[in-house]
Amino acid sequence: MILQQLINGIVIGSVYALIAMGATLVYGILKVLDIANAGAYAIGAYAGLFLYQATGSLPVAFLGAVLFTGLFGVLVQRVLYVPLLDKPPLVPLICSIGLFIFIQDLIRLLAGPHIRAFEAQLPFRGIELPYLSVNAIWIAIMATTAVLLVFLWYMLNRTKLGLAWKSTAQDLEIAKAMGVNVDRVVAFNFLLGYGFAAAAGIMIGMLYNSVFPTMGDMPAYKMLAIIVLGGLGNPLGTVVAGLLIGVVETLVAGYVGFFLPRDAIAFVVLIVILLVRPQGLLGQRT
Amino acid sequence: MRLISGRMRKVLKLEHVDAFYDRSQALDDVSIEVREGEFVTILGANGAGKTTIMKCIMGLLPPRNGRILFGGEDLTGRPAWVRTEMGMGYVPEGRRVFPDLTVEENLRMGGYNLKDHRALRRNLEWAYELFPRLKERRKQLARTMSGGEQQMLAIARALMIEPRLLLIDEISTGLMPILVNHSFNVIKDLHQRGITILLVEQNANKALKVADRGYVLEIGRITLQGTSRELRDNEEVVKAYLGS
Incomplete structure (x- = not known):
């Protein structure tokens, strides 16, 4: 039983990490809390569902939706964030919340307010053991998340682009002066950040077999808890925090029971940890 | 002269x-x-x-x-x-080295626009020759160095493009x-x-x-x-x- 719960927790937690990664990447470079990233999560889920219905191919739907949402992110950055960057940080934050609400209502207008089923046929079966069952969608989620996070790790730590990303995050002005085309780094950052959110949206849509306009609400709040917990703008911290919250949530809900709704547990964890480590799990004191 | x-x-x-x-x-x-x-x-x-x-x-x-x-x-x-x-090589006011990059990564950032890998290697060696202290600390994060060392790093970083x-x-x-x-x-x-x-x-x-x-x-x-x-x-x- 404990193993089963642990696996549940890891599946949920890895998706949390993916949801929050987009916002972490954006915060890392622009120091803007990008709430609208949770809108990208819903856009990705819808795009994935429609593409899947149109093509019948899950890989095509997945990659197509990720790419579409990523490009939407690049557009958002060019049109909305870049012009607002020299304003006080509250301005892009409010803009981001506005964009999030706009996205939800746009989806409602275009696709209707009802919940749509996302029944995906996977080409392999789950694992059924006497005391442990891992269904196919979970396996797909864990594998996809692992691939995406390893890709991100490799990109950040082993490539020249990653070095440029880190420099830009640490000192944008000096990175520019050293010859980094910062506009391009920021655009790529949004491509990845929104693409990751889309991937998470598709997988959660499949997992719960439902896609609906306000599906980004819960991630929007939880994402905040995770990126703060991970030490604002720290990609590794985000993975650790996402997994931690996923596992704690599942274990607490499954074993202890809790007087608050399940989704509140993330914030209890957040409060407790911030009392002990105000800079987050892997954040640095500045 | x-x-x-x-x-x-x-x-x-x-x-x-x-x-x-x-x-x-x-x-x-x-x-x-x-x-x-x-x-x-x-x-x-x-x-x-x-x-x-x-x-x-x-x-x-x-x-x-x-x-x-x-x-x-x-x-x-x-x-x-x-x-x-x-x-143009630039040594900014207050050094502004990238604090969470290592000394060597900082230098690589200085040579970010060098197309030629050999030139990058050569200039890295040159920088280490000019500032042996940086070579000793090449794997260290820039934030952990003293003000004087950071100043040397900022100069060396600007020299990476000759x-x-x-x-x-x-x-x-x-x-x-x-x-x-x-x-x-x-x-x-x-x-x-x-x-x-x-x-x-x-x-x-x-x-x-x-x-x-x-x-x-x-x-x-x-x-x-x-x-x-x-x-x-x-x-x-x-x-x-x-x-x-």
């Missing part, structure tokens, strides 16, 4: 540059030039606009009026990141006196190796000892210019910047 030929080519030229931060004017009709092989300094007190000049040259603050020419090419309005490719012009914004601020002397010796040595240098500096005494020529900047305007000797002998300069 490297021989300077009679026909010295202009490396950098600022023509009537005005710069603003929002509505407040920081530079007013600034014209300066630096020729190949020269060591030029711009002297000025805090808030005179020294860092602003550097930011304009580097493209970090676009001037409102005037032109910036580098090697005869007009750079006004072009993005900051084309500068290193053209041969710059045609080295721009240095305040070499002496925030360093202990002994390190200030050391830093000035380092840039004097770089100049003797043939590197063209533009240094903006508050420490007029030290700057005029190493530079060939200087400008005096007061509240955004160039008020005086001349050879280092002329400036050292100028009464106003002595009174305002050198102490008596």
Whole structure:
């Protein structure tokens, strides 16, 4: 039983990490809390569902939706964030919340307010053991998340682009002066950040077999808890925090029971940890 | 000392540059030039606009009026990141090394625009030869180093592109006196190796000892210019910047 719960927790937690990664990447470079990233999560889920219905191919739907949402992110950055960057940080934050609400209502207008089923046929079966069952969608989620996070790790730590990303995050002005085309780094950052959110949206849509306009609400709040917990703008911290919250949530809900709704547990964890480590799990004191 | 030929080519030229931060004017009709092989300094007190000049040259603050020419090419309005490719090395005020990158990663960032891998390797070796201390610490995060070491790193980072012009914004601020002397010796040595240098500096005494020529900047305007000797002998300069 404990193993089963642990696996549940890891599946949920890895998706949390993916949801929050987009916002972490954006915060890392622009120091803007990008709430609208949770809108990208819903856009990705819808795009994935429609593409899947149109093509019948899950890989095509997945990659197509990720790419579409990523490009939407690049557009958002060019049109909305870049012009607002020299304003006080509250301005892009409010803009981001506005964009999030706009996205939800746009989806409602275009696709209707009802919940749509996302029944995906996977080409392999789950694992059924006497005391442990891992269904196919979970396996797909864990594998996809692992691939995406390893890709991100490799990109950040082993490539020249990653070095440029880190420099830009640490000192944008000096990175520019050293010859980094910062506009391009920021655009790529949004491509990845929104693409990751889309991937998470598709997988959660499949997992719960439902896609609906306000599906980004819960991630929007939880994402905040995770990126703060991970030490604002720290990609590794985000993975650790996402997994931690996923596992704690599942274990607490499954074993202890809790007087608050399940989704509140993330914030209890957040409060407790911030009392002990105000800079987050892997954040640095500045 | 490297021989300077009679026909010295202009490396950098600022023509009537005005710069603003929002509505407040920081530079007013600034014209300066630096020729190949020269060591030029711009002297000025805090808030005179020294860092602003550097930011304009580097493209970090676009001037409102005037032109910036580098090697005869007009750079006004072009993005900051084309500068290193053209041969401008920049040592910013307060060092500004990337704190969470290692020493070697910082140096690699200095050579970010080098297309040639061998040139990167070679310049890395050169930087380590100039500053053996950096080689010892190459795997260390820049934030863990002392102020003096960070200053050396900032200079080495700017040298990674074998710059045609080295721009240095305040070499002496925030360093202990002994390190200030050391830093000035380092840039004097770089100049003797043939590197063209533009240094903006508050420490007029030290700057005029190493530079060939200087400008005096007061509240955004160039008020005086001349050879280092002329400036050292100028009464106003002595009174305002050198102490008596």
